[in-house]
Amino acid sequence: MLKLQPGELDPSQQTIITVIGRKGSGKSKLARYIAGSYPHDQVVLDLHGVDRPAELGVKDSGYVEIGEVPAKWPERLRPEGKPLVLYYRPDAGSPTLLEDMDQAAGLAYAHGRCMFLCHEAGELFRVHKTPPMSRRAMSQGRGRKVSMLLLAHRPHNLDPMVLVQSDVVICFEVPNPRDRDLIADGIGWPPEDFRLALAELPTYGYLLFDRRTPPPADGEQDMRLTSWEPLTAEELREVVRGPVPELQ
Numbered sequence: 001m002l003k004l005q006p007g008e009l010d011p012s013q014q015t016i017i018t019v020i021g022r023k024g025s026g027k028s029k030l031a032r033y034i035a036g037s038y039p040h041d042q043v044v045l046d047l048h049g050v051d052r053p054a055e056l057g058v059k060d061s062g063y064v065e066i067g068e069v070p071a072k073w074p075e076r077l078r079p080e081g082k083p084l085v086l087y088y089r090p091d092a093g094s095p096t097l098l099e100d101m102d103q104a105a106g107l108a109y110a111h112g113r114c115m116f117l118c119h120e121a122g123e124l125f126r127v128h129k130t131p132p133m134s135r136r137a138m139s140q141g142r143g144r145k146v147s148m149l150l151l152a153h154r155p156h157n158l159d160p161m162v163l164v165q166s167d168v169v170i171c172f173e174v175p176n177p178r179d180r181d182l183i184a185d186g187i188g189w190p191p192e193d194f195r196l197a198l199a200e201l202p203t204y205g206y207l208l209f210d211r212r213t214p215p216p217a218d219g220e221q222d223m224r225l226t227s228w229e230p231l232t233a234e235e236l237r238e239v240v241r242g243p244v245p246e247l248q
């Protein structure tokens with residue numbers, strides 16, 4: 001059987017990855033880097049509109065901005081043989097904002113075998129307020145192979161089911177001690193250990209907890225929580241560059 005590296009996505013299965021960290025800590029860049037190697041379709045929800053992929057302007061890149069969430073998967077938008085990445089920035093002033101965002105999760109669920117990337121998951125998966133389609137995608141998305149990359153600043157107002165259901169929890173800088181304890185609690189890690197590991201991180205470095213990794217046998221090192229260096233300048237460029245436009 002193929003062994004997954006910590007945090008690696010297996011596109012043939014559902015993987016839920018939650019990324020937590022203060023504003024500007026590097027969540028979105030890392031999420032886009034991870035999503036860049038995902039080979040199937042994606043739905044990207046970007047409430048603040050600061051994570052527009054460069055590919056959006058490139059003809060036949062497969063990246064398409066949608067003004068509203070279509071009722072059916074817009075297969076006609078797919079350039080032949082390429083994955084389709086639907087980018088959606090909802091109108092933050094819409095009285096139906098939560099429903100609008102929920103539709104995006106619903107589209108990913110209905111489509112199946114795709115990735116739902118939500119840059120502001122704190123707005124969609126709010127404690128006791130997660131709307132129905134997002135709830136369904138999270139609790140029943142396994143059979144449909146709907147992977148998720150969910151990014152949030154703080155864990156305190158995040159629906160507890162998010163940490164419970166996550167296969168992978170990535171943690172950037174988290175200044176608030178109570179937040180750190182909440183995350184440690186969510187992944188079942190000793191809080192003091194977790195705090196120390198976070199304190200040792202370089203800027204833009206992160207901790208990665210992988211629930212799919214088996215707990216250590218006696219005398220073995222626990223590989224479920226690992227510490228990662230920041231994305232390199234080259235990896236960051238990969239995120240923002242977009243594809244080279246094809247010559248006509």
Ligand SMILES: Nc1ncnc2c1ncn2[C@@H]1O[C@H](COP(=O)(O)OP(=O)(O)OP(=O)(O)O)[C@@H](O)[C@H]1O
Binds near residue numbers: 021024025030232236
């Ligand atoms: N590995 C890195 N090395 C150097 N700079 C980085 C790195 N990762 C992110 N940055 C810088 O930090 C800025 C913020 O990163 P990013 O948008 O990923 O943060 P975020 O956690 O998503 O923030 P927000 O909470 O506001 O959405 C980026 O514009 C980028 O310039």
Ligand SMILES: [Mg+2]
Binds near residue numbers: 027119
């Ligand atoms: Mg972000």
